[in-house]
Every structure is written in C-alpha cells, then in structure tokens.
Amino acid sequence: MLESIIASPEVVHYVCKRFGIHMSKKLGQNFLIRRSVVDEIVAAAELTAGEPVLEIGPGIGTLTQGLAQSGAAVTAVELDRRLLEVLDTTLAQYNNVRIIHGDVLKVNIPEIMNHKPFKVVANLPYYITTPIIMSLLEMKLPIERLVVMVQREVAERMVAQPGTKAYGALSVAVQYYTEPSIVMDVPPRAFMPAPEVTSAVICCRLREKPPVEVADEKLFFRVVKAAFAQRRKTFSNTMKTTGLDKETIASVLAKANIDGARRGETFSLQELADVANAWYALLQDK
Template sequence: MAIKPCIAQKEVTLHILKTFGIHMSKKLGQNFLIDNNVVAGIVSAANVCEGEPVLEIGPGIGTLTQALAEAGAEVTAVELDRRLLEILGRTLEGYNNVRVIHGDILKIDISREINKEKYKVVANLPYYITTPIIMKFLEERQPVELLVTMVQKEVAQRMVAKPGGKDYGSLSVAVQYYTEPEIMFIVPPQAFIPKPAVESAVIRCTVRTVPPVELVSEKMFFRVVKAAFAQRRKTLANGLKSAGLSKEELEQVLTQAQIDGGRRGEQLSLAEFAAIANAWSKIVSDS
C-alpha cells in the first residue's frame, strides 16, 4: 500500500516543484514523469522482487523511486542535482528501503556504493548522456543483470537495430554484444513536464552471461567495429585501411574471414565483425 500520494501526477509534481521553488534544468535534461501508467510499466519491465537491489540513476523528485520502493526493491538512487536532495528527503520520507546519494554516475565508484553480487539498473535517463551511462555499466562489466531505461525513441531503435538499416551502427553492435535488448513500449511527450520535443521508449537490456560470438580479442573486435562505422559511406576495406591494415594484411584478413571488402559496416552481423577481428588478431600474433 502506498504510504504517500503518488508523485507521478501532474498536480502533485507541480506542487512539489512550486513548494521547493525548483525550475527544471535544460542543462541536466530534466523532464519529470507525470504518467503513473508509464512508471508502473517501467517497474513491471524490471520485474522487481521484494528485497532486490536496484540502482536508479537521476531520481529527480522521486517519481520512479517511489514506485520501486513500493514494489519492495532496495533502492540506491544517485542524483547529480544538489537542489533535489532536500526534495527527495521529503518525498521519500518513510521509505526505509531507499538510499539517496549525491554524485555523478559517470564519476562515482559504483562498486563501493552498491556492493552486491547482482543488481538491476532502472532509470529515466537524461537524453544527452544516455549512451555514456549505459556503456559505462557494460564496458566496466558491473554485476548488472538487467538495465531498464527510458531513452529517446531514436536511441532505442539504434540499440535494437539489425544489419542493413540506417539505424544500425556501433551502438547497435556494442549493446547487442553485451546484452539482449528489447523495446518494451513507446512513451509520448505528454507523459512529461516539460514536454520533450521527441518520443521516448522504455528499453530492457538483459545482460548476457556469455558473449554471442567467440573472440580472440575483444579489444580488436571493437577496433574493427569502430573502423567500419567511422565513415559510414566508406567501404569496409577502406575503413580497415584507415585503422592501420596494409594492403597485403587487408587482403589476408578479408580472405580468411570470407568477407567482401566492398560491403559497408552497416551490412555486417556481429558474427562477421568477429570473423574479421579474429583474422586480424591471428595476423598480429603471427607477425
């Protein structure tokens, strides 16, 4: 049972902001959720269980935090905007399963703040910093089993994109290498104040326990991916030359990987990127 009024309502949110004299920060990408169905949908997508550790990024005034707490999660919420700490102290008062930390999620020692074998990340992320935050957790191999995040719809589409389309790029490859992503639902601008200029999407990324491809070197894999998408109009062969392969090495790599160098990066699957990376790694080890 709720112990406070539901924050995810326009009237309640406006009252809180007015009471504390808070104006939304464009710099921090602040848009506050005012649709409880959306909030409930995010919590449902995260499949939160009683006592389960959850890390929330950017709790704002506690809208999603409140729902996570009432679902029984043990919430650690990291908020950058110091002005909101007093508000969170009031809106989340009485929830003994919530801990609020002031800090920048890209700079703090996450392992120290949430020292758990496994936890979930649930967040309504500021659009301007979505990708760096998601990639930080994945690249650092944080013990995250699930990320459920609200992002700009176009970013979500890039994360789940398959080879051959304009949305497919290095972000698609990276996210799909580390996780199994799926778009859960689309969120209209009317669900926020102020209304953003774009639609949003809730995306669930289930972190893989085993990578989808076998690699000799993960570093080489991402080097190949970066080269392939550095200039999208370049052919794969030209991209790999720019990344440091000589003409002879390039022919050797493409022959061994059985890949046509005239193709473009946006046409290659994860398995094909892996084949190129493994062939390149073999050349390096043999030389």
C-alpha cells in the same frame, strides 16, 4: 503530500513550486507525470523484495517511488544537489531508498552496490544516454537487467539489425552484451516539461556470455568502430582508420572470407567477430 502518487501533474507541479525547482535543460530534466508509465517500467524490471536496484537521476522521485513500492532496495544517484532536499521529503516514508549525491560516471558503483548483482532502472537524461549505457556495460558490472527510458531513436538503434539505417556501433555493443527489446513508447505529454521527442522504455537482459566468440575484445571493438566510422565508404576503406595498411587489410579480409567492397552497416556481429579474429590470428603469426 507524502501519501500522493508523485508521478502526477498536480504533485510534480506542487513539488517544483514548493522547492523552487526550475528544471535544468542542461541536465536533461523531464519529470514523469504518468503513473502508468512508472508501473510499466517497474514491471519490466521484475523486481523482488530486497533486491538491489540502481536508479540513475531520480529527479524528484517519480520513478523512485514505484521502485520503492516494489520492495526493492533502491540506491539512487542524483547529480543535482538542489534535488537532495526534495528527495528527502518526497521519499521520506520509504526506508528502502538510499540517495547518493554524485555523477554516475564517476561514483564507485561496485562499492555503492555492495559488490553484489543488481538491476539498473532509470529515466536517463537524453544528453548523456549513450555514455552512461556504454560505461555500465563496459565495466562488466554484475548487472542482471537494464530497464531504461531513452529517446525512441536511441532505442531503435539499440535493437537495430544489420542493413538498416539505425544499425550502428551502439547496436553492436548493446547486442554483444545484452538481449535488448523495446517495452513501450512514451509520448512527450507523459513528462513535465514535455520533451520535443517521443521516448521509449527498453529492457536489456545481460547475457551470460556474448553471442559471438572473439579472441580479443578490444580488437573486436576497434573493428566495430572502424566499420561505422565512415558509413558511405566500403569496409576496406574504413578499416584504414585502424592504422592497418592496404595489404594487411586485404590479408585480414581474405582470412575472414569477407568482401571488403561491402559497407560496415551490412555486417552481422558474427562477421565483425570473424574480421577481429582474423586480425588477431595475423598478429600471432608475426
């Protein structure tokens, strides 16, 4: 079994039966059974021998095996204690894999990655995809690239452009920190059990610096949050969720040369930055 390709229906079925594994819907466990998808994910990560890579939720090791075979130094964080014994068995022949039991939102990532630059590669649990991605980006970790499997709908939101239905706060945040692109779609039949939705692999290359200049990043993301808080309302109205009064909002928009009658979903990153910078300048004048 140890020489087998884990990402196959026969091996996944065998492993689950041998260890009495019942996939947890609560933990969003859907194991890959198609090796070609694993190969595409690993190729998108462009890993080199010895390069540190963080995997989130290795499951029974289907993607982990592909990462290990690339020669990368794999650190895999698994929340489900039941799978630790499984991983010890399925990945026994790879001395470049380290399994850590824990919640990726709680573990000390800089510490486990030895405070060095690294890449993130993962088949993310659908129920917690956005919190994980945003946590990794907001922590300003030395991540060079994120290659993750997510729901197709989430991938579309991550790459969406202004004025489209999919464009929202996630689009702005991901594009502020990274250059995202969809690598491939993955059908439900590529997993066991098959999810009800199509998945997609997305590659996010971390930017050296954001594409827009903002005087205060926290203020910028307050504007972003407000812009998409009530999508059917005008930007002037949604800006009230920041706590600003009508007159101050009018002053900010005038300073930024922005039409407050527009809706937030039409705003580019630059226009959102212009609003945040105008707000910041107004605060400095007081």
